[in-house]
Amino acid sequence: MNRSRSIVLTLVSALALSSVVAVAGPAGSADAAPAARAGWKPRPATYPGTVTQQDLAIPMDDGTVLRGDLVLPAKADGTAVRKRLPVIITITAYNKSASGGSPLSGAGSDYLVQRGYAHLTVDARGTGSSEGSWAAFSRREDKDAGEIVEWAHSRKRPWSNGRIGMNGPSYMGISQLFAAGQRPKGLEAIFPQVPAADVYRDVVASGGQIDVGFIPLWLGLVTTTGVIPPAVTATDPQSGFGALIDHLGAAATFTLPLLLDAVTGGDSAYDGKFYRDRSPSRVVNRVDVPTFLIGGEFDLFQRGTPLIFENLQGRGVPTKMIIGPWDHLEGSSGADVGKAGHGSLSELQLRWFDRYVRGIKDPTLDTDIPPITYYEQGSGRWTKAQHWIGNQRAETFRLTGSAAAGGGAGALTRGDKVAAGTAYVPPVPVSGLCTRSSNQWTAGLPEAALADLPCWSDNASNDTTGVVFQTGPLDRAVRLRGPINARLYTSSASGDGMLSVSVSDVAPNGKVTRLTGGWQVVSQRALDRSRTRYLDGQVLQPFHPFTKASKKPLANGQVAPVDVEVFPTAAKIAKGHRLRIAIQSFDVVHLLPTVPDLPGTLTGLTIHNSAKYPSVLTIPGLG
Known part of the structure; x- marks a missing residue:
């Protein structure tokens, strides 16, 4: 491992620490959990292992090449199975080569892959090994998300049966909503953890003052992971070095100017088109695929996740939400999701994707898991509800x-x-x-x-x-x-x-x-x-x-x-x-x-x- 990758892995490990410490959760968080799922049991692994193909080239319609790592089920001899499978996609800005295994990557891929899914993790434009300049959920990145899904849906991919799901927390959760808003062919269901709705009000400038806690930390993380020399440089030097130059340029042309403009009272300090373009609320009315949401009562997107749920439920989209006593890294890792009483994060994703991506009948899904399961502060109880705002x-x-x-x-x-x-x-x-x-x-x-x-x-x-x-x-x-x-x-x-x-x-x-x-x-x-x-x-x-x-x-x-x-x-x-x-x-x-x-x-x-x-x-x- 080269020194630059080691430094970033150390940073990611530091960020991961909070979720590791918090696995036990706050006092009383395990009390009075609802009855565990009654009519469903997770199926065992079909395959003994997994194998990864690194840095697949995914061309966008403007010629920019994004890169993705594909994880496939492996046979006992370690070779990939040769069959078409449903595909789960994660789009990340945190460098797929540096953030795997941290809370930033959610549940990980092996559990689903060993049960017959392929998993594709793609570096967003201008991050990791992907070409282009990063601009944080720009309209172009929004379009990329839909194109990635359609690329994986294509019959040209010998490992894909054309049926696609998406998962991942935070940035990866927001990317799912933007992808679903594009209504790409093949997308059947999504599973966003701790996603935003309105980035200005949710986190950038809550109440009108500038967030100086998380936003600089986040921009720094994306920038730092973006300037690691891409792994693809060894196999495709032109693409790899071109991507690195683009990433270095984005720090000077996007990240730093954005921060300086906001703190000095420029246009970035106020709501407007820049933030509306980057808010899932702009596209949520177009999201029509089944959606399972994870939120946190002390999360960065404490405000936004319930708003996404209410919109989807109000339009009749199959939707469920679990909200726990979690901060952002705890909600991203999903380590304590099982305390809600419906199974671990991996088991919930398997159940959701088996039902809506594979199309396997699950007659007890809606009776086992209510629309909302939430942790009630004070009583320490996990409680269920049909609506976020209903009989209040x-x-x-x-x-x-x-x-x-x-x-x-x-x-x-x-x-x-x-x-x-x-x-x-x-x-x-x-x-x-x-x-x-x-x-x-x-x-x-x-x-x-x-x-x-x-x-x-x-x-x-x-x-x-x-x-x-x-x-x-x-x-x-x-x-x-x-x-x-x-x-x-x-x-x-x-x-x-x-x-x-x-x-x-x-x-x-x-x-x-x-x-x-x-x-x-x-x-x-x-x-x-x-x-x-x-x-x-x-x-x-x-x-x-x-x-x-x-x-x-x-x-x-x-x-x-x-x-x-x-x-x-x-x-x-x-x-x-x-x-x-x-x-x-x-x-x-x-x-x-x-x-x-x-x-x-x-x-x-x-x-x-x-x-x-x-x-x-x-x-x-x-x-």
């Missing part, structure tokens, strides 16, 4: 009284009577530094490295850097599932700033468990009501345009309602516990303002609550 009702909790940073909590009440008050949220640039949020938005790496720090599971110390409103001890449990809205009447001396909101469960012993969070730049408070979700007449999931045109700082002395989209979760706050909302003005290492907006974040914010300014937390209650 809007439960509102009014902010009442005053609160002060460092102590002096205000109250949350279900009643109409509130005590007028204010709460000044000071600018504390270390807010969020050691929290479940900082761990989530760096994909789970900090907790893996420093697992014993109490701040990952107890938000109490971080909450002192802002203001807190909470209920008294609950006289009955409160259950919720879905997105949350915090409407906070806000003023600001600078006219701007960011509201960083966390919703937590406070135990009788004082432990503060952060359930979820949300963020909103005050100057970007404009609401697109046509795309905002309501429940019982209350805003549940606000939609803000986040464009240059929609940016409007507060006038001097102005108090205005700011709807903060708090990302979806499922939880039970037990009787005797308290429901808490905490508000800060920073969330590092997750988000930072652009350079031009930085001064406006350093004056702090004031939250108002009264009959005139009814600040409120709205949750999707389950009774």
Whole structure:
């Protein structure tokens, strides 16, 4: 192994650490799992081994050659079987030669291949051994995904029977949705783990500030794996060296300019065509193949995965979703998927692809596995549902009284009577530094490295850097599932700033468990009501345009309602516990303002609550 490959494998191993550490999952995660699959058992391996053909040339219609590794079943003598098989495709940006076996590659290929599938892993344009320049889900890469499927579907491939499925997490999950949106011939089913829906709102600029935790890490990973000299250089020097030059050029012409433009407040800091092109929400209405989704409650795409599910289910596409208490690398590895009670990740993929790619009858599939299986925080139970938003009702909790940073909590009440008050949220640039949020938005790496720090599971110390409103001890449990809205009447001396909101469960012993969070730049408070979700007449999931045109700082002395989209979760706050909302003005290492907006974040914010300014937390209650 050459030195450059060794360095990257070390990097990937470091990224993998969080999922290895997290195999045990959070306390209580194995409790009350639903009954295991009753009417189906995984079939045994048909073939004793596998064999790999490396760097197959896959030409695109513009002449660019992508490269794929093909894994085939092997006979006892180690030779590949000679027959046409259904094909599972994974499209990766993380260099197929460097990321195999890490959480970035999901379940791995051997399990399915030994049961009669071929598996093709393809380096996306401009990455790994593939030619071209990488531009992160560009329209051209979108088209490539469909062409890859049709190439594998072709009768010219002696190993393919023309029936195609797709799998893989994160980037590979998003690629599946773009491929399905192309409606290529032969694609029968997909299995995306932790995919996005709207990349701007999901991860790039949640609430309108720039993500400085995950995005630079991710861009760096793709760039680093992209400049490894391609393995194909030895067998096809012209293609290999050409690919390397293209990859080096992309770092200077795409990655660095994108980052610099965003942090300096350029067009990349705002939503627009660039991000819409790269969002699966642009093509999801064209996805019509059976889709099995894996999501995480602490995942980078915590917001987006349920939105994909709701769209597909609403259009009648066969769809299932499992959401667990996982961060991004945990959701990508799928190591704990079996705790949901339906089988391991590999077994679920086998069942899904046997049914929809091979066409094998499975009469108990829908009775064994409900549309949604999700982990309920607080109770530690795996729960099932027919719809993500179904029988919930809007439960509102009014902010009442005053609160002060460092102590002096205000109250949350279900009643109409509130005590007028204010709460000044000071600018504390270390807010969020050691929290479940900082761990989530760096994909789970900090907790893996420093697992014993109490701040990952107890938000109490971080909450002192802002203001807190909470209920008294609950006289009955409160259950919720879905997105949350915090409407906070806000003023600001600078006219701007960011509201960083966390919703937590406070135990009788004082432990503060952060359930979820949300963020909103005050100057970007404009609401697109046509795309905002309501429940019982209350805003549940606000939609803000986040464009240059929609940016409007507060006038001097102005108090205005700011709807903060708090990302979806499922939880039970037990009787005797308290429901808490905490508000800060920073969330590092997750988000930072652009350079031009930085001064406006350093004056702090004031939250108002009264009959005139009814600040409120709205949750999707389950009774």
